[in-house]
Amino acid sequence: MIITNNITRISETKKIPKKINLGIISLLIVFMIAFLMRMLSYASLTADGxxxxxxxxxxxxxxxxxxxxxxxxxxxxxxxxxxxxxxxxVGWPPFFDLLGALLAIILGAGQPDVHTVEFAGAILPVLLGVLTIIPVYVIAASIFNRKTGLVGALVFAVLPAHVYISRFGTVDHHVAEVFLSTVAYAFFILALKQAGESKLSSGSLKNISSDKKPVKPLVYSAVSGLFFSLLIFTWVGAPAFVSFIVLYALIQATLDLKTGRKSDYVFICSAVALLATLLFTIPLSAGAVREGLEMSAMYLSWFQVVYLVIMLTGILLLWGFSSYASKKEMDWKYYPGILILVFGSGLLFLRMFSGEYYAFIIEGMRFFSGKGEYISTIVEAVPLFLTGQGKFTLSGVLGSFGLTFLTALAGLFLLILELKSEKSRPENIFFLVWTLFYAYLALSQRRFTYLFALNVSILTAYLFWVLMESLDFENEIKKLIKRGKGERKVSETALQTEKKSSLKRKSKNRQVTESKSKTDEPDYFKLVSGTALIALIFVSSIWIDVTYAKDGVSIDPGWQDSLEWLEASTPETSYYLEPSETPEYGVLSWWDYGNWIVYVGKRPAVSNNFQTGVEDSANFLLTDSEEEAKTIVEKLKVKYVMTDTLMAEGKFSSITSLAGKEIGEYYEVETVKGDTGLRTVATPKQALLQTQVYKLHKLDGTSLGHFRLVHESAVNSTDDGNSKENTVKVFEYVKGATLSGTASPNETVMATLELSSNTGRKFTYQKGDVADENGLFEITVPYSTESTGDGVHATSAYSLTSGEKPITSGIQVTEDDILNGNRIEVKAPEGA
Incomplete structure (x- = not known):
């Protein structure tokens, strides 16, 4: 008996760890799935070694x-x-890059090589993405329950919008934004929940030495502030996420006034979170702020510190006015109305007395709404349901969320219905307002879908469990398993019972068995419905993840080839890893490719993805004058120009926009009726054919005197000769040699040279000049006739013609003549 009791006690003590272990094991499985989804791109990104x-x-x-x-x-x-x-x-705060460098140092045991640094950078987003599973689970479990938390974490693990920014090789701070903001909000939600349970108030803080209940929400709020400060140290847009705390406090206090509830708990948690953010931000940012007292929202400066002081002051004002309204029993509608009036008055005050701060706030609003001079030219900044041309599309939402967007909408609808109750919990209100805030960002600019992914995951999990419980899916699965395992055993037991019982007893047992059998029979409609719901949520997401992995490489072969050539075959520039001094020359291209030129080509770029130098680049590409183009490159100390097919075609409209011109100046755009309906047809105008980008990329610069083709990427072509991929060309700016001589007055003299590119493509260079009234002509040419190996090289000497009459041929031009701008006197042979 004693032994039996001991065994029973041991088995009972083991039940609790089993439950705990099951939850931990489930989360570990989710971590593993999240890791695998984010490592799908590993093979394609490391294919070349x-x-x-x-x-x-x-x-x-x-x-x-x-x-x-x-x-x-x-x-x-x-x-x-x-x-x-x-x-x-550089305006980027450094925390993400510091994490990458620290990881590289750890992986390299203090002395990492370049490959180790690159691997650390490539794996960092994966690690941060997987770690984000933890706060997602905590938030969902706090607002709903642990089951919802687990499913929400699983949905988040495979959701394309987040997988896309946390894949292997996606070395961008967006994944850190999600991780840090989610952790900060998770701790704030925990603070709200604990504050409600401990009935936190200004009065309870006075007795904190004897009553420790208020300590936990205060600690959670302070930790939330720590992660907010790290977010500020990561992204310049972070103050907007901190401001959300103030927005929530205003909404929650309004609801509390409506229901007659005191809002001390909200303002205490908010004030502690903001104060902690301020205190942590000052030392973190002090070493990175610009010199002096300059204020800038685009850099780490004292702007962020002053902004936090304003937000903290705002919370205290909200708190004071809420207490006053509660004591005076004012109508709750006055509270938000007066505060909105105060906010408007504050903006007006800023506009009158601090135009710079006012401009920061307005520009921040424009940024998050997708407005701005450069944002309008960025594809990922267009609204979620619109194309770049303003047409309705579902590609953005399906590519980001698969079919979970629909389930999340249904979950949001159910949540709103649930929150109609006057006793709704503060953490639920916080999650709802947070969801609407992120939904607005995602709808305004599709690039913010990575933020909205968290809310979509939790709402999908919420709907999932509502539907699964209505289907009693878990119980139906158990029935199906029991039926498979116990069918034979049940039938044998029933048979033995029938043999041993009387006829009357046998009949009764048969009825009981049949009744029980019907109860244990699984409902296949519910099973199929539940399975279809699981497939709806997960299959589409995983399929999109796999598609992303196949298209992981962003640099197409043409750019990769040309950038590698640029590094290997052009003069090396100085200060690459110590960029405090100005290098010898730069490379001009469109801003989209600037970061590639700097990192892969290891050469300075005039314009890059910070939209620096875009006006100079746009003006160069659109000018119809080689003299103006020459002036621009000499001013900018440019030695090489890189063009591609997209710059001459698909990106051309963005180039015209940033140059302050209209696309209609270069294309005749009209809508025509075709076999498949209306379509837009763009017909080039003469102005397009005169642009520098067209002359360079489409005509190989054959009419130019100072730009010569030095490299072009190999092109795979279809049977009909159409290119299947982007072509990249590299041009060198040179002084050029001047061919001078005499011909018939006012006659057009043409210099001709046959060339072969590095790909073996043959093309002809021709440059002309009209002889003056004395018959004098000068033609500046950029190519030498000396052999240059496998690169772009001449296959003939220069020949001159006047009208249709040949003047002379066999003119040799050296590389020294081209680089030094030498003059070559050309004399027609006697009798010509």
Whole structure:
């Protein structure tokens, strides 16, 4: 008996760890799934033995991580390799790059090589993405229950919008934004929940020495502030996420006034969170702020500190006015109305007395609403349901969320219905307002879907469990399992019972068995419905994740080839890893490719993805005058120009926009009726054919005297000769040699040279000049006739014609003539 009791006690004590272990094991499985989804791109990004990165900004983050690794803890703040030749102060806060550098140092045991640094940068988003599972689970479990938390974490693990920004090789701070903001909000939700349970109030704080209940929400609020400060140290847009706390406090206090509830708990948690954010931000940012007392929302400066002081002051004012309204039993509707009036008055005050601060706030609002001079040209900044041309599309929402967007909408509807109750919990209100805030951001600019992914995951999990419980899916699964395991055993037991019982007993047992059998029979309609719901949520997401993995490489082969050539075959520039001095020359291209040029080509870029130098680049590409183009490149100390097919075609409208011109100046755009309906047809105008980008990329610069083709990417073509991929061309700016001589007055003299590119493509260079009234002509040419190996080279000597009459041939031009701008006198042979 004693032994039996001991065994019973032991088995009972083991039940609790089993339950705990089951939850931990389930979360570990979710972690593993999240890790695998984010490592799907590993194979494509490491196929050549090195590591290729996705996107555009990722390459500049890698440059900063590389610099920081070898100069830890210093980070790259001013870079002479961008906005060449002036250099540029980088506005990105450094925390993400510091994390990448620290990881590289750890992986490299204190002495990492470049490959280790690149691997650390590539794996960092994966690690941060997987870690975000924890706060997602905590938030969902706090607002709903642990089951919802687990399913929410699983949905988040595979949701494309977040997988996309946390894949291997996506070295961008967006994943850190999600992680840090989610952790900060998770702790704030825990603070609200604990504050409600402990009935936190201003009175309870006076007795905190004897009553420890208020300590926990205060600690949670302070930790929330710590992560907010790290977020500020990561992204310049972070103050908007901190401001959300004030917005929530206003809404919650309004609801509390309506229901007659005191709001001390909300304001205490908010004030502590903001105060902690302020106190942590000051030392974190002190070493990174600009010199003096300059205020800037685009850099780490004293702006963030002053902004936090304003937010903290705002919370205290909200608190004071809420207490006053409660004591005076004012109508709750006056509270938000008066505060909105105060906010408007504050903006007016700023406009009158501090135009700079007012401009920061207005520009911040424009940024989050997708407005602005440069934002309008960024594809990822367009609204979620619109194309860049303003047409309705579902591609953005399906590519980000699969079919979970629909389930999240249904979950949001159910949550709103639930929150109609006057006793709704503060944490639920917080989650609802947070969801609407992120939904607005995602709808305004599709790039913010990575933020909204968390809310979509939790709402989907909420709906999932509502539907699963209505279907009694878990019980139906148990029935199906029991039926498979116990069918034979039940039938044998029933048979033995029938043999041993009397006829009357046998009949009764048969009826009981049949009744029980019907109760244990699984409902296949519910099983199929539940399985279909699971497939709806997960299959579409995983399929999109796999698609992203296949298209992981952002640099197409043409750019990769040309950038590698640029690094290997052009004169090396100085100060690459110590960019405090101005390098010898720069490379001009469109801003989309600037970060690639700097990191892969290791050359300074006039314009890059910070939209630096875009006006100069746009003006160069659109000018119809080679003299003006020459003036621009000499002013900017440009030696090479890189063009691609997209710059001459698809990106051309953005180039015209940033040059202050209209696309209608270059294309005749009209809508025509075709076999498949209406379609837009763009017919080039003469102005397009005169632009520098057209002359360079489409005509190989064959009419120009100072730009010569030095490299072009190989092109795969279809049977009909149409290119299947982007073509990239590199041109060198040279002084050019001048061919001078005499011909018939006012006659057009043409210099001709046959050339072969590095791909073996043959083309003809022709440059002409009209002889003056004395018959004098001068033609500046950029190509030498000397052999240059496998690169672009002449296959003939220059020949001159006057009208249709040949003047002379066999003119040799050396490389020295081209580089030094030498003059070559050309004399027609006697009798010509």
């Amino acid at each position: 090195g590591i290729t990165f996705t996107g555009y900004d990722e390459f500049y983050h890698m440059r900063r991580i590389l610099y920081t690794t070898f100069n830890f803890p210093s980070f790259l703040n001013f870079d002479t390799y961008i906005n060449y030749p002036y250099g540029f102060e």
